[in-house]
Amino acid sequence: MILSGCKNLIDNKSGTKDISQSETEDVHRLDWFKEAKFGMFIHWGPYSQLAGEYKGQRVPVGKNAEWIMKELKIPAQEYRDLAHSFNPVMFNADSIVSLAKRAGMKYIVITAKHHDGFAMYHSEASEYNISDWTPFKRDPLKELSISCKEAGIKFCVYYSHREDWDHPGGYGNDWDYDNDRGPDFYDHQKFDNYLEEKAKPQLRELLTAYGPVGLVWFDRGMYTPEQGLEFVKLVHDLQPSTLINGRVGHYDQEFIGDYQSMSDNGMPAGGIEEYWETPMTLNTTWGFSKYDTLWKSPATVIQRLVEIVSRGGNFLLNIGPKGSGEIPSATVDILNKAGSWIERNGEAIYGTESSPFGELPWGYCTVKENKLYLFIRDWPTDGVLNITGLKNKITMVYPLNERDVKLSVKVNEKNVSIELPDAPPDYPLSVIVLETEGPLEVDPQPVRPGENGKYELTCLNAITHGNAVTRFNRKGGFHISKWKGPEDFAEWIVSADKPGKFRLDISYSAPREWEGMKFEIFIGDKRFERTVSCTGELFEFQEFPVGYAELTSSGNFTVKIRPKDVSDSWLMYLRSLTLIPVENIKSSGWGSD
Numbered sequence: 361m362i363l364s365g366c367k368n369l370i371d372n373k374s375g376t377k378d379i380s381q382s383e384t385e386d387v388h389r390l391d392w393f394k395e396a397k398f399g400m401f402i403h404w405g406p407y408s409q410l411a412g413e414y415k416g417q418r419v420p421v422g423k424n425a426e427w428i429m430k431e432l433k434i435p436a437q438e439y440r441d442l443a444h445s446f447n448p449v450m451f452n453a454d455s456i457v458s459l460a461k462r463a464g465m466k467y468i469v470i471t472a473k474h475h476d477g478f479a480m481y482h483s484e485a486s487e488y489n490i491s492d493w494t495p496f497k498r499d500p501l502k503e504l505s506i507s508c509k510e511a512g513i514k515f516c517v518y519y520s521h522r523e524d525w526d527h528p529g530g531y532g533n534d535w536d537y538d539n540d541r542g543p544d545f546y547d548h549q550k551f552d553n554y555l556e557e558k559a560k561p562q563l564r565e566l567l568t569a570y571g572p573v574g575l576v577w578f579d580r581g582m583y584t585p586e587q588g589l590e591f592v593k594l595v596h597d598l599q600p601s602t603l604i605n606g607r608v609g610h611y612d613q614e615f616i617g618d619y620q621s622m623s624d625n626g627m628p629a630g631g632i633e634e635y636w637e638t639p640m641t642l643n644t645t646w647g648f649s650k651y652d653t654l655w656k657s658p659a660t661v662i663q664r665l666v667e668i669v670s671r672g673g674n675f676l677l678n679i680g681p682k683g684s685g686e687i688p689s690a691t692v693d694i695l696n697k698a699g700s701w702i703e704r705n706g707e708a709i710y711g712t713e714s715s716p717f718g719e720l721p722w723g724y725c726t727v728k729e730n731k732l733y734l735f736i737r738d739w740p741t742d743g744v745l746n747i748t749g750l751k752n753k754i755t756m757v758y759p760l761n762e763r764d765v766k767l768s769v770k771v772n773e774k775n776v777s778i779e780l781p782d783a784p785p786d787y788p789l790s791v792i793v794l795e796t797e798g799p800l801e802v803d804p805q806p807v808r809p810g811e812n813g814k815y816e817l818t819c820l821n822a823i824t825h826g827n828a829v830t831r832f833n834r835k836g837g838f839h840i841s842k843w844k845g846p847e848d849f850a851e852w853i854v855s856a857d858k859p860g861k862f863r864l865d866i867s868y869s870a871p872r873e874w875e876g877m878k879f880e881i882f883i884g885d886k887r888f889e890r891t892v893s894c895t896g897e898l899f900e901f902q903e904f905p906v907g908y909a910e911l912t913s914s915g916n917f918t919v920k921i922r923p924k925d926v927s928d929s930w931l932m933y934l935r936s937l938t939l940i941p942v943e944n945i946k947s948s949g950w951g952s953d
């Protein structure tokens with residue numbers, strides 16, 4: 361156990377919980393977002409005209425073409441000269457909005473300023489903007505905000521708040537200004553100048569001159585929680601209902617903002633409880649590259665959307681318009697094709713909740729009121745679809761798009777078998793609707809032994825109670841937290857095929873402030889009481905042995921962990937409990953403490 365390296369990262373009396381709770385309490389802000397599920401991300405700027413190449417040098421496919429300035433270390437002055445010739449005459453806000461609509465997207469997030477520091481709207485705070493700096497003169501964000509409003513699409517902006525390779529005080533330019541420094545080394549004065557004369561005024565402009573802004577998408581974090589909070593406050597003071605994504609704060613600090621941004625192209629293996637969104641791009645770059653033709657198929661887009669929605673999140677899919685303003689034809693084609701499937705099956709996506717069954721071997725599931733939407737990916741060869749754990753009476757089962765075709769169902773205890781039509785009615789996923797009587801009731805899915813007979817009780821298969829929640833942090837991954845007393849606990853139903861002896865390990869992280877708090881773990885009727893050790897920094901996880909346990913018969917049992925006492929602090933960031941089979945332990949009944 362390592363006890364060194366712990367820093368006073370957060371003062372719990374005023375820090376962690378106050379930051380995230382007070383700023384995220386307005387849950388209604390999220391209503392439209394939870395309904396929307398699918399959004400369009402647009403990365404567009406002067407980098408788009410370079411299209412991944414400058415002076416014969418390329419940004420390799422697989423790397424981000426919008427990073428060309430940094431990748432090729434183009435001096436800020438030279439990049440400014442390049443930006444002078446940016447003239448995207450083919451830009452047409454209406455056609456972008458209608459593409460988004462056809463694709464079934466309900467919000468658009470456009471880069472108002474990316475890391476290159478160039479504003480894609482008419483900014484008073486900096487003349488380095490598309491209206492004042494280029495022959496184009498127009499304000500594409502204004503045009504887009506108007507088209508969005510007319511079409512009933514939420515207009516949203518991306519703003520790179522810490523990273524700015526043009527401003528001498530912004531983060532990230534290490535070739536002109538030596539500004540690629542970590543939190544302990546950056547020049548506070550220069551950075552504050554950048555925040556005060558550029559980043560904050562520009563955000564104020566975006567939040568006052570473009571009508572209601574659905575959300576601000578910040579990127580790549582801030583140095584300190586306080587700086588992140590200033591941006592949260594700035595946004596909410598001007599537009600209280602505007603959402604803020606989780607990247608407003610730094611990755612290795614606590615989550616602030618209204619919803620969590622998963623890593624690029626990433627998502628949880630199961631549902632997490634704080635609302636989240638996965639950003640993904642249609643090829644492998646965010647900004648346009650003429651070399652990148654690694655397009656995802658319409659089927660991939662559809663499956664990814666459904667997978668994300670069934671796990672309880674939103675999907676933000678990126679397109680990179682060309683320097684001319686034109687949308688690459690492959691992009692249009694893929695979105696049109698995906699959109700036609702989404703239009704047919706939208707009822708099963710928008711406004712739904714995550715699957716109550718966890719992972720399903722044949723596809724995905726979403727829920728709305730008394731309806732379960734079953735998305736079949738792998739059509740069963742025997743034509744029978746099995747679902748376990750559903751407790752409700754079933755009133756009707758039918759294909760979403762053939763409501764008159766009633767499918768017959770056999771119920772055997774808690775196993776439901778649906779007789780499917782001979783062939784899948786749709787591609788790549790066919791949706792079957794199962795209507796139930798009364799509010800949905802599903803047995804928790806038991807955890808089964810994995811490799812080597814181990815039971816992995818993770819935050820993703822936990823059932824949480826009270827204030828305990830499963831969370832995500834871009835640096836620290838998934839964990840359970842926010843527990844402050846015995847009422848806030850996590851439990852797992854474990855299904856044992858056979859009796860056996862086990863060692864119980866726990867993996868968690870805890871900064872110095874949480875050290876010494878007591879927690880209890882119950883396995884069946886046995887109880888362990890242990891004390892939290894400091895593991896280092898906030899997201900430095902460590903594994904500790906807890907004790908031994910013996911299971912004397914097969915069947916289901918419960919494992920539960922909770923804080924022993926009420927406290928002001930969270931107990932720990934729990935990553936997992938693991939039951940590892942061991943031979944030769946001398947004990948009887950459930951193991952001893």
Ligand code: GLC
Pocket residue numbers: 403424426427579580624639646
């Ligand atoms: C990464 C990239 C950035 C892009 C973002 C989108 O942070 O660095 O260029 O805007 O992902 O999620």
